[in-house]
Amino acid sequence: MHRDTRQRRAIRRVFTETARPLSPDDVLELAQRSVPSLGLATVYRNIRRLHDDGWLAEVELPGGGMRYELAARPHHHHFLCRACDQAFDVHNCPESVEELAPDGFTVEGHELILFGLCAACS
Template sequence: MERNTRQRKAIHQCIEDAGRPLSPQELLEHAQGVVPGIGLATIYRNIKSMLEAGEITAVSLPGGGDRYELSGHAHHHHFHCRVCDRVYEVHACPGDMQKLAPEGFVLESHELTLYGLCSACRTIAS
């Protein structure tokens, strides 16, 4: 049981340290530095249990796999770098989206993902 607790803590710490949503592969790469020998199946098992416990939240991107971030964040959006495939949090919102909804419709929520180049990839591309 201690092994699972150590692995789960390592995964949690990886997400916290990154400060951005991570893919299962990114979690594996980071967690292996803390728990050598951890495998992808263990990452997925822990993701499942952490989702069920409400500890993490899935960030779904069209055409891509889910990323995972710690739960409890205030309303925010995401930026997806199309070169390195990393996802970053955007702590801003364009505001009242109800005005974009068709007349007579009631907006209940929204998600916004920006796409482009992160600062590191922009530097490389220049």
């Protein structure tokens, strides 16, 4: 059964309060503000469990390493800043983008990534 530990609460809170994909290191840094003794292994353990439970979704962007976001978020895309390497949500989606596939291909989903400089780095 799932116990409600300080560490797990802090990690969940980081995801609900931060509206962008987070890497395990991001989560460690942010959650340590609540629980300074938090260890990286605990972050990985909890991310894995939250993902297995369907509460977190994986986001794989260029740059190595998986990021995670709340699975319940509505369809959206991402912007990746080449300066600070942070990912941001883009709440627009080009219509009918899945019709671009070659004939004979079955499209099940799509991902759009914009690259550049975020507002803070511009």
